[in-house]
Amino acid sequence: MAELERAAETRETAAAQRRKPAVGLQPEGDVDWSQYRGVLVVVEQRGGIAKKVSWQLLGEARRLAAKLQVDVMALVIGHQVRHLAQEAIYHGADKVFLCDSSELRDYRTRPYSRVCLHVIRTYRPEIVLMGATYTGRDLAGAIATHLPTGLTADSTMLDVDENRLLLASRPAFSEKMLATILCKQFKPQMATARAGVYEALPRDETRTGEIIEVPPQMPPAEIAVEVLEFIETKNRVNLEDAEIIVAGGRGLGGPGPFKLLKELADALGGVVGASRAAVDLGWIGHEHQVGQTGTTVRPKLYVAVGISGAVQHVVGMQNSECIVAINKDPNAPIFKIAHYAIVGDLFQIVPALTRAALARRQGQAGSEVAASAGAVPAGAAASSRGGAKAELNV
Numbered sequence: 001m002a003e004l005e006r007a008a009e010t011r012e013t014a015a016a017q018r019r020k021p022a023v024g025l026q027p028e029g030d031v032d033w034s035q036y037r038g039v040l041v042v043v044e045q046r047g048g049i050a051k052k053v054s055w056q057l058l059g060e061a062r063r064l065a066a067k068l069q070v071d072v073m074a075l076v077i078g079h080q081v082r083h084l085a086q087e088a089i090y091h092g093a094d095k096v097f098l099c100d101s102s103e104l105r106d107y108r109t110r111p112y113s114r115v116c117l118h119v120i121r122t123y124r125p126e127i128v129l130m131g132a133t134y135t136g137r138d139l140a141g142a143i144a145t146h147l148p149t150g151l152t153a154d155s156t157m158l159d160v161d162e163n164r165l166l167l168a169s170r171p172a173f174s175e176k177m178l179a180t181i182l183c184k185q186f187k188p189q190m191a192t193a194r195a196g197v198y199e200a201l202p203r204d205e206t207r208t209g210e211i212i213e214v215p216p217q218m219p220p221a222e223i224a225v226e227v228l229e230f231i232e233t234k235n236r237v238n239l240e241d242a243e244i245i246v247a248g249g250r251g252l253g254g255p256g257p258f259k260l261l262k263e264l265a266d267a268l269g270g271v272v273g274a275s276r277a278a279v280d281l282g283w284i285g286h287e288h289q290v291g292q293t294g295t296t297v298r299p300k301l302y303v304a305v306g307i308s309g310a311v312q313h314v315v316g317m318q319n320s321e322c323i324v325a326i327n328k329d330p331n332a333p334i335f336k337i338a339h340y341a342i343v344g345d346l347f348q349i350v351p352a353l354t355r356a357a358l359a360r361r362q363g364q365a366g367s368e369v370a371a372s373a374g375a376v377p378a379g380a381a382a383s384s385r386g387g388a389k390a391e392l393n394v
Helices: 002-019 052-068 082-090 109-123 134-146 258-268 276-280 346-361 366-373
Strands: 039-043 072-078 095-100 127-131 151-155 157-160 166-172 177-181 189-193 210-213 244-248 271-274 301-305 322-327 340-343 381-384
Touching: 039 052, 039 082, 039 109, 052 072, 052 082, 052 127, 052 157, 052 189, 072 082, 072 109, 082 095, 082 210, 095 109, 109 134, 127 134, 134 151, 134 189, 151 166, 166 189, 244 258, 258 271, 258 301, 258 346, 271 276, 322 346
Parallel strands: 039 072, 039 127, 072 095, 095 210, 127 189, 151 189, 244 271, 244 301, 301 322, 322 340
Antiparallel strands: 157 166, 166 177, 340 381
């Protein structure tokens, strides 16, 4: 009996040790977490141009802040970026912390993270949000390492509960489930969020707010890394910022038809996307993948060609302003979310659309466009989301 009691005591001690915060994460002294208030968005920029995900997160921050009845704050770091502080106010911030210095012109982890840590420790936001970009992931991880808190990466849903806890949800178990992650013990609650998931508020120049100057937190001599030159990758696919995307799926039948999609995308001034199935089959690179395991997008126009409409893909593009689906299967699930549905042979429809787009760009009259492109071939039917059938001439 004594041995059983000792074993039980050992197990309880081990469990208690596991419940303790990791060494180095415990705050110094007693901390009143109730003093942490507000939602902070770290604005990501390059060359004085903000990433769209920053304005999207400010829109989401306004929704969360309304529930919490607190202010929305933004942090802008860089060189000659005061205009972005004002833009942050126009996009929903009530208060903006601005750190503008020549040594912060290019992103480097240590000097940027030091500024973030200073702002967080001084002004105590209860929630900190960043874009799940290459820079955002790096910066958020560095900050969380030095704070007594956790970090939810790559979230696709954000909310708060009655206890002011951030409910950050992200895909889990091979994208089959959504896991909601909470940080119950410490502040701030941190999360990075995918671009294209959240909706930015309309830019409002009538909004006013406070801009607070923040000094750099590292002398230039202490910054170990020097950026000599920034070389931008040529011909890189940028799905996040694209306003027009022409995406292909398994229905294309192979890699060759992606050439047709590229021609249509070029004619429309867009880029080529793809479903996971097409990428897994090796027909096109992963950088083109739209969906839960790829890039979440919110373009003005999304043309889905030969894409059935699996949930994994739909969640990555369903917030597009206008969705045009082309598929030979009239019962394809993609038609349930499409604004315009075209049932027919993509090998005839896509080239016809390309010719029409090129003709329109060249300024030809409507009759010339019709003559150049012709109508959608026989057997192709088009309908709007409202369900009314319509003859489609391109």
